[in-house]
Amino acid sequence: MTEKNLNYYMKLKYNVKTKEVRIDDDYYIQVYIPELPGLEIYVTSYNDVDQEINSAKKEWFASRIAQEKDIPEPIRQINKTGRVTLRMSRSLHEKVSYYADEEGVSLNQYLNQLIEDGFCNSKMEQIYEELRQIGNFQNDLNKTIHGEFQNSPQRLNNKIIMGFNDVSQSNRIDNQSESDGFKMYPTMEEQYRL
Known part of the structure; x- marks a missing residue:
């Protein structure tokens, strides 16, 4: 039985599709292989298609092999009539x-x-x-x-700020004083007695 490794998949003949697309004000050639979901590249010249799609296929296959995911093989393009005889009980x-x-x-x-x-x-x-x-x-x-942030000072500050925002309106009004026309609220240190 043939070992299905990177070389095996790179030798298979997949049907490469191209389509001209416009992105913003630029035109590109979208290159993809229908049997390989997510494998899609964009090039600016048809001269780059073969080299770029082969490079992308190699990376795609290597990734799927490393993750032990199935890799679809090319769909054989054989001329069929559309007729089949089916036997059943x-x-x-x-x-x-x-x-x-x-x-x-x-x-x-x-x-x-x-x-x-x-x-x-x-x-x-x-x-x-x-x-x-x-x-x-x-x-x-x-x-x-x-x-990562569980024990960091930033997380503590975020808790203080979130807690400060959660203080009820009545508590803020009870503790406020006015100076020069501005409403003064208790500082975070006063509020949480740090």
């Missing part, structure tokens, strides 16, 4: 026919819809998994940031 045939009748569509249309829904659900599961991983990353980042 009589009981399954009866069930599928019943549901197609319930939907008011032909058996062929119903089977096509089931297959498409299966593909869509599979792709959606991949998208949901990537979104979950992004959410986990954000949670980890928040925990790290929270932990």
Whole structure:
């Protein structure tokens, strides 16, 4: 069995797509591979496409391999007629026919819809998994940031400022005095007796 490493994936023939796009007032060439979600680059010349997409593919594959994520292989482009013979048990045939009748569509249309829904659900599961991983990353980042500032003076000041803002209006009015037309509020030190 062939080892699926970086060299293996780099040798596969993916279908590279290009599209001219305008960003602000500049024109670029968007280059992407439909089978590799998130792999997208922008170049200014068609001469740069091959070199830049190969560099981006290498980084994308290396990242996915390091994270032990699945890497889709190229979809084979073989001319198909669109016709297929499907064998199934009589009981399954009866069930599928019943549901197609319930939907008011032909058996062929119903089977096509089931297959498409299966593909869509599979792709959606991949998208949901990537979104979950992004959410986990954000949670980890928040925990790290929270932990870093937990014992710092800045965090103490933030607590004081937030606490000062939370002081009830009645308490502030009771403790205020006026001098030269300005309302004077207790200092944070007075308020919290630091």
